[in-house]
Amino acid sequence: LAAHKFYGPWGIGAVYARRGTALAPLIHGAGHERGLRSGTPNVSAIVGLGEAARLANARVSAEAAKLAALRDRLWLKLEQAGGVVRHGHPDECLPNTLNVGFEGVFGADIVAAAADVQCSTGSACHSGSRELSGVLAAMGVSPATGLGALRLSLCRTTTESEIDESAAILLRAVLTLREEARPKAAGGMTA
Numbered sequence: 707l708a709a710h711k712f713y714g715p716w717g718i719g720a721v722y723a724r725r726g727t728a729l730a731p732l733i734h735g736a737g738h739e740r741g742l743r744s745g746t747p748n749v750s751a752i753v754g755l756g757e758a759a760r761l762a763n764a765r766v767s768a769e770a771a772k773l774a775a776l777r778d779r780l781w782l783k784l785e786q787a788g789g790v791v792r793h794g795h796p797d798e799c800l801p802n803t804l805n806v807g808f809e810g811v812f813g814a815d816i817v818a819a820a821a822d823v824q825c826s827t828g829s830a831c832h833s834g835s836r837e838l839s840g841v842l843a844a845m846g847v848s849p850a851t852g853l854g855a856l857r858l859s860l861c862r863t864t865t866e867s868e869i870d871e872s873a874a875i876l877l878r879a880v881l882t883l884r885e886e887a888r889p890k891a892a893g894g895m896t897a
Contacts, residue, residue: 707759709751713862714758718751765862773860774801776869780858781806783873787880791851793842802860805842807851811883812836816856819879823872826857 707720723729735744781804784790789809808816813827814836828839842852856876860869 707755709755709758712758712762715751715754718748718755720755769862770801773862773864776860776864776866777801777804777858779866780804780860780869780873783870784876787877789851789884790880791847793845793847793852793855804858804860806856806858807842807847808854808856808880809850810887811854811880813853813855815883816854816876816879819883820875823875825872825876827855828857 707722709718709720710716721729729742731742731744733744738744738747781792781796784806787808791807793805793807807813817825817827828841836853838847838849838852839855842855847855858872
């Protein structure tokens with residue numbers, strides 16, 4: 707578990723392993739944590755991770771409901787673009803994450819055109835790629851919408867007005883990119 711994923715400090719994490727699971731150290735040395743790590747433990751970060759986990763557990767139900775409502779609000783607004791699909795199950799998914807695909811545009815181009823919105827084309831290790839994500843391909847997503855995929859994540863401080871503003875910026879970007887991609891007839895007129 708990476709603590710920053712649930713509002714804890716950066717640079718600290720925890721490993722949950724079933725009893726009896728064989729683990730090997732990544733860094734050898736003094737042999738802390740039953741020989742699995744080396745170096746001086748960052749006690750303040752460890753305490754921060756524990757407190758962040760406690761708070762996340764205490765707030766999970768209320769925050770999940772709020773985030774799911776905001777995610778669904780965002781989806782309803784993005785649907786207005788037409789030629790857009792929601793990747794994944796509408797209910798059996800994370801409450802804070804929405805993955806959508808727009809036909810006729812590349813996700814990386816949307817990210818660039820909507821610079822005021824913090825979004826990505828997928829996970830950090832594949833962001834900006836112009837190839838269909840292996841995960842989306844495994845889900846049966848077509849290249850027509852998969853190449854126009856955007857991953858949108860919300861957090862506990864996200865507001866309805868931020869959702870509305872972000873959706874408007876994304877819609878303008880998609881519609882502008884689609885217009886620019888339309889073939890031009892002789893004389894510069896759009897076909």
